Amino acid sequence: MKSKVNINTLIPYVGMALMIVGAILLLVFRLAGWQSNAELLIGLALMILGFVLHVRQQKSGEKY
DSSP states (O other), X not given: OOOOXXXXXXXXXXXXXXXXXXXXXXXXXXXXXXXOHHHHHHHHHHHHHHHHHHHHHHHHXXXX
8 A cells, every 4th residue: 555745744854854965975075085175065055055944944833
């Protein structure tokens, strides 16, 4: 039996997922020895974007 996942239940976790992906990328780049500005900026940008989306989602969910 297939279960359908409602997209509205996943929206609050998009920001957190982006932050985790950014952190994992930074870790992988560090362990692999790739440390150019492009790789570091991609990881940083994902973490900042995830943080902004997470805070925005939390603020929009508040009652007051």
